[in-house]
Amino acid sequence: MCKPGEYPVDEHDLLDDDQSTALEPADQAEVDDLLSSAQAAAAQTFGPFNDLPDSPFYTAEELSPEATWEQIAERVVLATRAAVVHGAAGRPITVEAVRRLHEIIFATTFPEHAGRLRVRGEEAQYGIVLGAAERPIPQSARATAGARVLKRLERACAEFNDAALAQDQREAMQLDEVVLPAARLYVKVLSIHPFLDGNGRTAYALLQYALVRSGLICVALEDFAAHQRTLGIALRDDSRQSYLPLRDLLVDKLVKAKPQDEL
Numbered sequence: 001m002c003k004p005g006e007y008p009v010d011e012h013d014l015l016d017d018d019q020s021t022a023l024e025p026a027d028q029a030e031v032d033d034l035l036s037s038a039q040a041a042a043a044q045t046f047g048p049f050n051d052l053p054d055s056p057f058y059t060a061e062e063l064s065p066e067a068t069w070e071q072i073a074e075r076v077v078l079a080t081r082a083a084v085v086h087g088a089a090g091r092p093i094t095v096e097a098v099r100r101l102h103e104i105i106f107a108t109t110f111p112e113h114a115g116r117l118r119v120r121g122e123e124a125q126y127g128i129v130l131g132a133a134e135r136p137i138p139q140s141a142r143a144t145a146g147a148r149v150l151k152r153l154e155r156a157c158a159e160f161n162d163a164a165l166a167q168d169q170r171e172a173m174q175l176d177e178v179v180l181p182a183a184r185l186y187v188k189v190l191s192i193h194p195f196l197d198g199n200g201r202t203a204y205a206l207l208q209y210a211l212v213r214s215g216l217i218c219v220a221l222e223d224f225a226a227h228q229r230t231l232g233i234a235l236r237d238d239s240r241q242s243y244l245p246l247r248d249l250l251v252d253k254l255v256k257a258k259p260q261d262e263l
Contacts, residue, residue: 031085031088034088034217035084037217037218037257038080038084039080039081040218040220041218042073042077042080042204042208043073044220044222045076045204046072046073046076060110063109068109072105075104075106075108076204078105079101079202080204080205080218082101082104083209084212086209086213087208087209087211087212087214088213090213092157092164093157093161093185093206093209093210093213094157095117095153095154095157098189098194098202099116099117101202101205102114102115102198105201105202110197110198113195113198116195116196117149117153117194118143118149118194118195120146121146121147122146123142123143123145124142124146125140125141125142125143126193127139128140128141128232128235128236129228129231129232130232130236133229136228141191141235143191143192143193144191144193144194149192152188152192153189156185156189157185159181159185160185160210163181164214167214167215175251175255179211179214179216179250180247182210182213182216183207183247183250185206185207185210186203186204186206186246187243187246189206190203190235191235204221211250216254217257217258229245230245230248233246
């Protein structure tokens with residue numbers, strides 16, 4: 001079993017040997033800025049340990065719940081940095097890259113689960129929040145059947161890649177148009193729930209990839225209640241489902257983080 005600190009990761013971790021030199025030197029200053037924002041955003045989103053999570057997944061062997069949380073939070077930063085370089089290099093997202101992000105995050109705490117997709121017979125549920133802000137209603141939703149995880153994840157990746165290539169061909173787009181495919185990828189990965197646990201952290205790193213691939217910057221999701229409320233609407237399975245509140249939340253964060261003319 002790997003111990004904390006024994007599993008090295010660098011910013012090119014999602015790139016193969018040829019792709020690791022894909023960034024031109026002129027791009028490096030911009031990438032350095034993105035990496036700084038990625039690290040800050042991840043640290044804000046996954047802050048200090050403040051509760052005992054319900055899942056037994058969060059008590060690693062030989063670690064306390066608090067130490068497990070801290071170890072995973074550090075690995076989320078590493079995964080997010082790798083995802084950002086992948087996006088800055090203009091590389092497509094693939095199932096293997098998604099799997100690798102999960103592996104980076106959990107290799108030092110839960111190596112037996114790290115990077116392993118759910119398969120037939122491994123079913124899952126996840127929590128969502130519905131209702132008004134004043135009266136939130138926690139509910140559970142059924143994730144994609146284990147037997148269909150791979151196909152649905154392939155489809156979600158392909159949909160984002162097609163949208164990103166289409167954006168590359170357009171001279172001008174409104175910010176909300178640019179953000180929507182990133183929001184959709186984030187939500188679809190969460191609804192697929194491709195792993196037994198750790199899907200939220202993996203999807204967070206993927207969201208940062210998608211934003212950077214779209215020419216934007218990283219954002220923190222530290223306002224838990226607002227984030228969960230908009231995510232709940234996006235994860236509904238009825239006629240009231242919509243990606244727009246989540247998209248608008250991301251747009252608001254991007255506008256506040258950087259002047260409009262620089263987005």
